[in-house]
Amino acid sequence: MTVVDLAIHPKADLSRPGLQRGRAFPIVIVGHVDHGKSTLVGRLLHDTDSLPAGKLEQIKAVSEKRGLGFEWSFLLDALQVERDQGITVDTTQIWFTTSARRYVIIDAPGHKEFLKNMVTGAAQADAAILVVDAAQGLAEQTKRHAYLLHLLGIRQVAVAINKIDLIDNDAARFHAVAEAVRGYLADIGIEVAALVPVSARQGDNIAQRSAATAWYRGPTLIDALDAFTPRALALEQPLRLPVQDLYRIGERRVVVGRIESGRLKVGDRVRFAPMGREATVASLEAWRGPAATNAPSTEAIAGDSVAFTLDEDVFVERGALISLPDQKPREANRITARLFWLDREPLRQGDRLTLKIGTAEREVEVEAITESLDVESLDARPANEIERNGVARVVLRSRRPLALDLYDELPRTGRGVLIRGPQIAGGLVIEQAQSVTNNIVAVSQSVTAADRARANGHRGGVAWLTGLSGAGKSTLAMAAQRELFNRGRQVVVLDGDNLRHGLNRDLGFSAADRLENIRRIAEVAKLMANAGQIVIVSAISPLKRHRDLARSIIGADFHEIHVHADLATCESRDPKGLYERARAGKIAEFTGISAPYEIPAQPALAIDTATLPLQDAGSLLINYIEDRLASGPVTT
Amino acid sequence: MRDDLDALEAQSIYILREAYSRIKPLAMLWSLGKDSNVMIWLAKKAFLGKVPFPVAHLDTGLEFPETYAFRDRYAKEWDLELIADDCPPLEATDPSLPHNSRIAARKTLGLRQAIDRYGFKGIIAGIRRDEQATRAKERVFSPRADDGAWDFRDQPPELWDHFAASLPPGVHMRIHPLLHWTELDIWRYIQREGIPVVPLYFAKNGKRYRSLGEVGITFPIDSNAATIAEIIDELEATREPERAGRAMDHDSEDAFERLRVAGYM
Numbered sequence: 001m002t003v004v005d006l007a008i009h010p011k012a013d014l015s016r017p018g019l020q021r022g023r024a025f026p027i028v029i030v031g032h033v034d035h036g037k038s039t040l041v042g043r044l045l046h047d048t049d050s051l052p053a054g055k056l057e058q059i060k061a062v063s064e065k066r067g068l069g070f071e072w073s074f075l076l077d078a079l080q081v082e083r084d085q086g087i088t089v090d091t092t093q094i095w096f097t098t099s100a101r102r103y104v105i106i107d108a109p110g111h112k113e114f115l116k117n118m119v120t121g122a123a124q125a126d127a128a129i130l131v132v133d134a135a136q137g138l139a140e141q142t143k144r145h146a147y148l149l150h151l152l153g154i155r156q157v158a159v160a161i162n163k164i165d166l167i168d169n170d171a172a173r174f175h176a177v178a179e180a181v182r183g184y185l186a187d188i189g190i191e192v193a194a195l196v197p198v199s200a201r202q203g204d205n206i207a208q209r210s211a212a213t214a215w216y217r218g219p220t221l222i223d224a225l226d227a228f229t230p231r232a233l234a235l236e237q238p239l240r241l242p243v244q245d246l247y248r249i250g251e252r253r254v255v256v257g258r259i260e261s262g263r264l265k266v267g268d269r270v271r272f273a274p275m276g277r278e279a280t281v282a283s284l285e286a287w288r289g290p291a292a293t294n295a296p297s298t299e300a301i302a303g304d305s306v307a308f309t310l311d312e313d314v315f316v317e318r319g320a321l322i323s324l325p326d327q328k329p330r331e332a333n334r335i336t337a338r339l340f341w342l343d344r345e346p347l348r349q350g351d352r353l354t355l356k357i358g359t360a361e362r363e364v365e366v367e368a369i370t371e372s373l374d375v376e377s378l379d380a381r382p383a384n385e386i387e388r389n390g391v392a393r394v395v396l397r398s399r400r401p402l403a404l405d406l407y408d409e410l411p412r413t414g415r416g417v418l419i420r421g422p423q424i425a426g427g428l429v430i431e432q433a434q435s436v437t438n439n440i441v442a443v444s445q446s447v448t449a450a451d452r453a454r455a456n457g458h459r460g461g462v463a464w465l466t467g468l469s470g471a472g473k474s475t476l477a478m479a480a481q482r483e484l485f486n487r488g489r490q491v492v493v494l495d496g497d498n499l500r501h502g503l504n505r506d507l508g509f510s511a512a513d514r515l516e517n518i519r520r521i522a523e524v525a526k527l528m529a530n531a532g533q534i535v536i537v538s539a540i541s542p543l544k545r546h547r548d549l550a551r552s553i554i555g556a557d558f559h560e561i562h563v564h565a566d567l568a569t570c571e572s573r574d575p576k577g578l579y580e581r582a583r584a585g586k587i588a589e590f591t592g593i594s595a596p597y598e599i600p601a602q603p604a605l606a607i608d609t610a611t612l613p614l615q616d617a618g619s620l621l622i623n624y625i626e627d628r629l630a631s632g633p634v635t636t
Numbered sequence: 637m638r639d640d641l642d643a644l645e646a647q648s649i650y651i652l653r654e655a656y657s658r659i660k661p662l663a664m665l666w667s668l669g670k671d672s673n674v675m676i677w678l679a680k681k682a683f684l685g686k687v688p689f690p691v692a693h694l695d696t697g698l699e700f701p702e703t704y705a706f707r708d709r710y711a712k713e714w715d716l717e718l719i720a721d722d723c724p725p726l727e728a729t730d731p732s733l734p735h736n737s738r739i740a741a742r743k744t745l746g747l748r749q750a751i752d753r754y755g756f757k758g759i760i761a762g763i764r765r766d767e768q769a770t771r772a773k774e775r776v777f778s779p780r781a782d783d784g785a786w787d788f789r790d791q792p793p794e795l796w797d798h799f800a801a802s803l804p805p806g807v808h809m810r811i812h813p814l815l816h817w818t819e820l821d822i823w824r825y826i827q828r829e830g831i832p833v834v835p836l837y838f839a840k841n842g843k844r845y846r847s848l849g850e851v852g853i854t855f856p857i858d859s860n861a862a863t864i865a866e867i868i869d870e871l872e873a874t875r876e877p878e879r880a881g882r883a884m885d886h887d888s889e890d891a892f893e894r895l896r897v898a899g900y901m
Contacts, residue, residue, distance in 0.1 A: 021824060021872075023640035053875040076769070092772040093765045095818060116793035120775070123795035152795070233638075244650070245657040249684055256682075258650045287685040289677075289829055303638060305649035307684055318657060342793050356798055417798040422779070422807075424793045424800045 024095060024104040025230060028122040030149065031131030032139035033109075036162040040131055040200040041094065041107050042072025047207035048222070050096035051075075072200070076107045092121075100226040108145075115389045116342040119148060119427065127156035127228040129221070130181075134167045134197070137177045138184055143375045147391055150188050151340055151429060153411055157190050158224040164197040164204060164213060171215040187378060194224035233302040234261035238327035240405070240413045241306070242358030243272070243320040254285050255316055256307045257359065259300055260412040262324075264308070266298040272320040273403035274331045275552050279310040313601075315548030319360035321403035321413065329413060331401040332433035334367070339386070339394050339418070343425035346385040347392075347418075353425065355396060357404050357416035364396040364418075394428070406430055452532035456490050458630035460529040462554050463621070466541045466600060467563035468592045469578055470570030472609035472617065473538040476563060479618040481536060484625065490532055494525055496539035497576075509589055515546065522550035529557050534630055542597040559629055561621065562603040565610040567592050604628070641825050644817055645678065650797065651776055651813040652682040652760070658801035659758035659809055662689040663719070663750065665901065668703045669848045670833045671762040671814055674822055676714060677831050678813065679760075690754070692719040694746035698739070698850035706834045724749060730898070736853045737891050740884040744899045748784055757803055760811045761901045766818045767878055768885065770893045777801060778810040784899020810901075819878050820871045827864040838862050847879050855881040 029037045042059075045051050055075065063071040076092050092107050108121035122128065128149050132142055149157060159181050167173045178195040185192050196205055197213050198221055204210035206221045219227070239262030247254045264270070268281045284297055285307040300306045310316075321329055341347050347366065355364040371393035372383035386392045407414035407429035418426040453459045463480075465473040477493045484491040496517070500507070504520055507513040518541055525535045541547050551558045570592065571579040582590035589595040600606075605624045607617050638646075655662060664679060664687065666672045679687045693707060711718040723746030729738040750756065765772040775791055777799035792800055803809060814822075826833060836845045836856075843856040844867075857876065861867040879885050885892045892900075 021640070021820070023643060024818070051875070052877045054877070054880075076772075092769070094772065095766060117791065119795055120791075120793050244653045247684065254684065256653055258646065285684055287681050287683075291830060301638070303643060303646055305646040305653070305682070412796075415796060417795065419800055419802075422792075422800055422802045422804050424795070424798060427795055 022102065023230070024102045025127070025225075025228070026104050026106060026125045027127050027129060027225060027228075028106040028108055028125035028149075028154070029129045029131060030108050030118060030122060030145040032133065032136075032141040032145075035131045035133040035136070035139070035142070036200045037131045038073030038076050038107060040129070040160060040162065040198070040206070041105055042075045043200045043203055043206050044105065044222070045075065045094065045096045046072075047203055048096045048098055098222050098226055103225065115144070115148075118145060119152070119340065119342060122149060122154065123152050123427075125154055126231045127158070127225070128154050129225075130157055130159045130185075131162050131200075132159060132177065132181055134161045134164050134174060134177055138180055140376060142181075143184060144389065144391075146185055146190060147188055147373075147375050148340055150190055151338060151391070151427070153415075153429075155190070156193055156228045157185065158193050158221065158228075159185075159195045160198045160200075160221055161195060162198055162200050165199040165202055169197070169204075169210075169212045171213075174213075174216075193227065194219055194221075196221045196224060234410070234412065235263065235302050237261040237302075237410055239264060239268075239270070239322065239324050240329065240358075240410060241270075241322035242360065242413070243316060243318055243322060244359050245318055246316060247307070249285075252285070252309050253313065254307045254309055255322075256305070257322070258305045259302050260358070261302050261410055262327075263302070264300045264306060264322075266308075269325055270310075270322050271325045271328060272314070272316055272322055273329050274401045275315065275320065277314045277316075277552065278325055279312050279314045282309045282311045284308050313544070315545055315552060317545070319358075321358055321360065329403045329405050329410075330433045330435075331403055332435050333398045333401045334395065334434045334436050335397075335402070335404070335430050336370075336393065336395050336432040337428035337430050339392050339426050339428040341386045341388060341390045341392065341426040343420055343423070344388055345420070345425075346387050347390075347394075347426065348385040351420075354419040355398065355402070355416055355428075356419055357402060357430075358413055360402060361419070362398045362400060362402050364398045367395040367397045369394050393431075401435060404430055404433060406433065449530065449532070456532050458489060458534065459557075460490070460532040460534060461557040461559060461625075461629040462525045462529050462535045462537060462550075463559050463561055463625055463629060464525075464537045464539070464541070464547065464550055464554075465561050465563050466539065466547060466603075468565065468567065468570045468597055469540060469590075470573040470575060471563045471565040472573075472607075472614070473540075473563045475614065476607070476609070476617055476621055477536045477538040479614065480621045480625065483618065483622055484534060489534055489630065491534040491536065492528055494521055494528075494535060494537045494539075496521060496537075496541075499524075514542075515549065518546045518549055519553065522553040525550075526554045526557075529554065534625060536625075540591050540597075542591045542595065544598045544600070547600065557629075559604045559624075560600055561624070562600045562606040564599075564606055564608050569610040641821065641828060644821055644825070645681070647797075647816060648675075648678045648813040649682040651799075651811065652679055654799055654801070655758055655760060655777075655809075655811040655813075656683070656688065658799075659803070659811070661754065661756050662758040662760065662811075663754065663756045664689060664691045664760040665747070665762065666691045666693050666707075666716075666718075667762070667848070667901075668693060668699065668707050668834060669762075670822055670826060670837060671764065671817075673710075673831055673833055674817075674825055675760065675762040675814055676716070677829060680714070687714070687716055690717040690719050692721075692747075692750050694723050694743045694750070695720050696723045696739070696742050696746070696850055698852065700834070700836055700848070700851055702836050703834050703848065706832075710832060719750065719754070721746065721750065721753070733894065734888060734891055736883040736886075737895055739850055739853050740895055740900060741898070743901070744784060744895065747901075748782075748899060751782060751784075751808060756808060758809045758811055760813060762814045763812055763901055764814050764817050764819070764822075768892060770896050771815075774812055774815055776812050776815055778812065779803065779807050780810055780899065782806050782808055786897050786899065788897065820868065823864060823868050823871060827868065837867065839866075845881065847882050849882055849884070853883040855883070857881055 106121040108118035240260045244257040371380040373391040405414040415429045582593040723742040729741040844859040861870040
């Protein structure tokens with residue numbers, strides 16, 4: 001057993017004011033199991049005089065209890081299972097201070113079994129120390145960790161060639177290992193900042209230059225760390241702000257999220273992808289304590305968690321990606337990405353998972369695994385599946401478009417995670433993005449909307465009837481349909497209740513399902529309107545966001561018509577017996593009783609069926625359709 | 637120009653908003669200590685002045701009188717929806733635990749009781765990685781069986797601030813918005829923001845409490861730091877661990893780990 005040199009070589013003057021304030025620079029320590037990561041961490045803390053009082057004695061006691069010499073790794077291996085098996089299971093963090101700055105060390109497990117924990121730790125770092133055993137050289141996990149560092153976006157790497165004392169501090173053997181490591185890292189795109197011969201156990205070349213390696217002229221490990229630069233905030237890059245949530249505070253509707261890159265100012269015109277709507281930032285909102293007196297800020301920058309209002313009430317939801325209108329993200333439904341896989345169950349071609357980028361989540365299908373990478377040889381070949389801890393290049397496809405960037409252009413919105421079941425199953429960085437429609441390039445129509453309008457003698461469009469159950473939507477829709485049909489118009493009714501028997505049979509009444517119900521009705525209505533039909537939709541569509549969604553899908557041909565009757569009237573009609581059941585508590589979330597109905601602020605037409613006879617109400621609707629919807633020039 | 641405290645604050649607000657957006661119903665644990673006061677302050681920032689979920693004090697009846705006075709004053713002043721149910725008695729705790737741990741374990745049971753009683757699916761707790769070595773291994777979103785058990789051998793991966801928030805049946809989520817803060821960060825932020833704390837943290841007659849817990853298992857340290865600025869100076873120079881005065885941590889080598897595996901914060 002090697003004798004541990006416990007003499008302290010203080011580098012840091014902890015009493016220097018302010019040194020401990022300021023951001024702790026995060027570094028991760030990675031490498032193959034047993035190459036000495038945890039020992040190196042112990043040594044870094046000890047040699048910078050950063051260990052808490054009593055810690056050395058505690059480690060000594062814990063070591064002796066297990067019949068071992070002094071085990072530095074017990075400093076970090078806090079869990080019983082880790083101490084008893086002598087293996088780091090999960091990532092951990094600990095702080096130390098050099099004469100230059102404060103650090104937080106993330107110690108990541110080297111054992112293959114715990115790669116997901118290594119990734120969890122490493123993803124938080126600005127720089128890395130790769131630990132390589134001088135006698136054993138590059139091992140499989142060393143290579144895998146190095147490759148993952150690269151994928152995780154860590155560009156600053158120092159290599160500690162450890163246990164140099166066990167190869168007799170031999171310069172030639174050190175250089176051989178160092179060149180092999182440098183070559184491998186260069187092949188995967190990492191330029192090494194320093195390769196330092198160290199003995200973590202002895203403290204050689206960590207804080208202090210060692211006489212045992214007098215041939216070595218480079219920096220100590222701590223000098224190499226102090227030369228790293230903090231990851232810069234992406235202040236000068238295009239604005240990207242994934243929407244986290246919407247809060248209603250009094251009358252204000254507040255959008256919240258974190259700026260991933262760029263800046264946001266009051267007065268900026270902003271765009272919401274993938275819907276493409278735009279609005280202007282009216283105010284930045286903040287609570288700054290009861291005593292705050294300074295004026296609210298008018299600009300926010302990358303890294304800030306912001307809250308803001310808009311000048312108009314546009315439809316926005318979690319997952320939208322905010323940009324400036326002239327610096328849009330890409331919108332794609334087919335992406336090529338480099339991926340690392342962490343789930344026990346392999347990733348297979350054809351699998352369906354959830355892809356999360358920013359705050360947006362979309363179901364994607366694995367179209368192809370174009371490359372499975374052997375990290376030992378760096379050979380790549382096509383594959384049908386990727387095992388846990390594997391690295392691959394994949395093509396993913398979603399039905400609805402995703403707003404995203406390429407990783408090389410904007411890393412924070414150019415990367416994401418794959419989720420399967422309740423857990424993150426893998427991570428990816430986006431290399432290419434395309435927008436494709438089932439391999440069909442949008443074919444130009446051989447019959448135009450104008451052709452159809454000429455043949456039919458009227459235009460197509462959508463009259464969207466919203467209102468409480470029992471307000472008379474279906475009755476009006478059916479009456480208008482009959483009359484318009486009698487006049488020779490191309491007309492069809494899409495009734496929300498009827499569609500729930502077929503197209504929307506799989507949907508319930510949760511908020512998400514209600515929104516999806518509306519989305520499908522709107523898509524179908526749009527197709528029919530494009531085919532020249534006058535489409536009368538009858539759907540409660542209780543919330544403004546429901547109608548906004550439909551409007552955004554259908555566009556200029558959307559006509560919002562509020563069919564209104566007071567609740568008492570609707571309840572007295574109760575054509576389907578639903579109010580009675582809702583009052584009896586047999587229907588949860590029934591609009592008007594236990595779920596809200598948001599009255600349209602500016603409908604194109606409002607029809608009050610409580611006061612108007614059916615015939616008059618019907619005439620209002622028919623006249624509106626004839627005058628405003630079915631006539632006029634054809635828009636494309 | 638933003639400094640390190642701005643960055644810590646922005647990250648915590650991001651975490652709180654993720655929790656609120658994705659997990660309901662939520663509650664925040666308010667131990668009445670410095671960290672949980674900072675957490676409430678951050679929640680007021682995240683949600684623009686009003687904490688939109690209940691705040692739970694797991695009451696053992698053993699807090700210091702100053703602590704209770706603080707709770708009653710700031711529950712009102714901060715407009716909190718306070719839950720302060722009594723924790724189950726000592727006899728209900730695991731008798732194989734060391735004595736001091738059993739006192740702490742009442743809070744584990746109190747939390748389990750709150751989860752059963754109110755059906756919380758998310759519990760926001762103010763633990764920090766630098767406090768204690770097993771806490772250093774925590775995730776920001778940490779799934780727990782509803783009995784609170786922490787499966788530390790198989791924690792989910794977490795990267796790039798993506799937190800998997802969906803919950804299988806029988807599981808709740810612990811959310812840790814202060815995980816990345818240090819004790820010194822907390823005090824510097826309290827100083828900057830003017831956040832009130834229980835006066836026991838400030839030295840009187842050469843003693844102060846550095847970490848606050850129950851009467852009988854929490855002991856003061858020697859200190860003359862009577863102001864926030866003096867506490868900050870003291871922490872910059874000290875080598876003593878923060879929780880040295882918390883007897884429950886030191887009953888045996890794995891005392892705290894056993895508490896945490898069983899569901900302690």
